[in-house]
Amino acid sequence: EAGVVQSPRYKIIEKKQPVAFWCNPISGHNTLYWYRQNLGQGPELLIRYENEEAVDDSQLPKDRFSAERLKGVDSTLKIQPAELGDSAVYLCASSTTRGREDTDTQYFGPGTRLTVL
């Protein structure tokens, strides 16, 4: 079974430029997450989708970040315009939702390493 796919793996841009990241979750996983991992830190959630609905975007900097998950499958995360402080690894994860009694594992993709110059 294919894992979570992300592209590109690496991206270098100049500040003020736009950038987009793409994620394809594991087939059948209805929950999709975007995390940001700064150097030397643990990942932090940016946004969580249940199917097409963004159910937790409280940590997403909405002035410059946007995300979408059309048809409840693939997702795109966009930054416009990028700032120097956006340099980080952007991780996508997916999971199924089987209810509270089951702990659902989040499966992570390899991430996109963004460098803003």
Add this chain to the structure above:
Amino acid sequence: GNSVTQMEGPVTLSEEAFLTINCTYTATGYPSLFWYVQYPGEGLQLLLKATKADDKGSNKGFEATYRKETTSFHLEKGSVQVSDSAVYFCALSSWGGSEKLVFGKGMKLTVNP
């Protein structure tokens, strides 16, 4: 809010040494607890998990026990191998695993032959 505090490295051990990575947490209610591992050049992988007090998670020779009285979830392995060299993250989730994961800062482990 929920938070995780874990040992920070980096740590270097010799092969066959005993490993302990401390992890404590702050959370309301009854969180689920996880250890994730990130091998060089790879994505995060779940190593083990525990969903309620006194549960023990285990995988690949690693173990961790959910201790509610001490709010801890320390990771242990009796004999590390070179292939265990990686970054280890402790994490919690407040609703099974479907809610967001709150991670510690991670600890880089290097095992020398």
